[in-house]
Amino acid sequence: MTERVVCLTCGATTSTFFIAAEDDLTGRPGRFTFVRCATCGLVYQEPRLTLEAVKPYYDTEYIAHQESRRWGILAPLFSAAMGSLDRAKLRLVGRNTALNATSSVLDVGCGSGSFLQRVRRQTGAGAAGVDFVDLSARPEFDGVEFHHGLFCDQEVGRDRFDLITMWHFLEHDYEPRRSLAHARAALKADGTLLVEVPRLDSLSFRLFGNRWPGLQAPQHTALYDREHLLDLVRREGFTVREYLPYGAFPPYFYLFCGLAFRVLRGRGLNLRKAIYVYFAGQVLLLPVLPLLNRLNFAMQTVVCEKRK
Numbered sequence: 001m002t003e004r005v006v007c008l009t010c011g012a013t014t015s016t017f018f019i020a021a022e023d024d025l026t027g028r029p030g031r032f033t034f035v036r037c038a039t040c041g042l043v044y045q046e047p048r049l050t051l052e053a054v055k056p057y058y059d060t061e062y063i064a065h066q067e068s069r070r071w072g073i074l075a076p077l078f079s080a081a082m083g084s085l086d087r088a089k090l091r092l093v094g095r096n097t098a099l100n101a102t103s104s105v106l107d108v109g110c111g112s113g114s115f116l117q118r119v120r121r122q123t124g125a126g127a128a129g130v131d132f133v134d135l136s137a138r139p140e141f142d143g144v145e146f147h148h149g150l151f152c153d154q155e156v157g158r159d160r161f162d163l164i165t166m167w168h169f170l171e172h173d174y175e176p177r178r179s180l181a182h183a184r185a186a187l188k189a190d191g192t193l194l195v196e197v198p199r200l201d202s203l204s205f206r207l208f209g210n211r212w213p214g215l216q217a218p219q220h221t222a223l224y225d226r227e228h229l230l231d232l233v234r235r236e237g238f239t240v241r242e243y244l245p246y247g248a249f250p251p252y253f254y255l256f257c258g259l260a261f262r263v264l265r266g267r268g269l270n271l272r273k274a275i276y277v278y279f280a281g282q283v284l285l286l287p288v289l290p291l292l293n294r295l296n297f298a299m300q301t302v303v304c305e306k307r308k
């Protein structure tokens with residue numbers, strides 16, 4: 001069920017206790033431990049569930065995989081939230097990469113595929129996606145090349161993509177170095193890799209500690225701060241073009257969930273009920289939400305290119 005883990009970045013076996021987490025989102029039982037590597041300082045989950053054992057945690061209830069129609073009367077709000085997330089992703093991409101009909105894009109951990117569909121619609125670029133869960137029957141995957149399984153095991157081609165995106169993928173990855181190497185090989189010489197992950201050295205972690213939504217145990221295999229995210233991509237042969245102390249993902253989600261997890265103390269969040277409070281809070285806080293991104297609140301994004 002569980003396995004011992006060496007440091008995901010440097011392979012060292014010595015570590016010290018960092019924090020213990022529960023599955024605050026669903027309330028399923030279990031305590032999960034994150035340790036800090038004694039050699040490089042990366043924080044990672046150790047021990048952790050085996051890949052087989054973690055699979056049930058990515059079932060259809062998993063928030064990134066939900067279909068909007070399952071939200072009933074709130075479906076338009078859910079769709080709007082997902083649409084706004086996809087637009088924010090494209091804006092981040094647009095800072096560094098101009099996509100057009102001759103470009104090709106790979107989204108690793110593509111979930112429901114709505115981002116790739118937007119990429120196709122808005123830029124005409126060719127789109128490919130990989131996910132651990134097979135959601136390819138969804139209409140969002142029409143015209144998208146879909147690969148089901150672990151990214152490292154997929155034949156996605158070499159020197160092929162202008163842009164590879166990893167939106168909240170790397171912190172779930174069991175072998176992040178292998179995945180980055182695989183992405184590097186799949187990128188064209190002048191291609192761009194964009195990685196967004198939760199940020200450990202953030203205000204929301206300081207506020208919520210062992211109830212920080214970014215712990216997301218047991219799915220998150222590592223918790224990256226700025227230093228260790230940059231260290232990881234550099235070790236795999238990338239140079240950093242831009243680092244951003246925010247991402248496309250709404251920081252309000254971490255504010256809301258962090259407060260809720262503090263109150264619930266591991267009992268799990270009933271999304272069907274909480275969603276009303278979530279959207280109400282979002283409306284109330286609307287004027288101040290843009291500030292969160294300036295406060296190193298929750299996320300980080302690194303944009304890289306292949307080191308020549």
Ligand SMILES: [Zn+2]
Pocket residue numbers: 007008009010011012037038039040041042
């Ligand atoms: Zn290490």
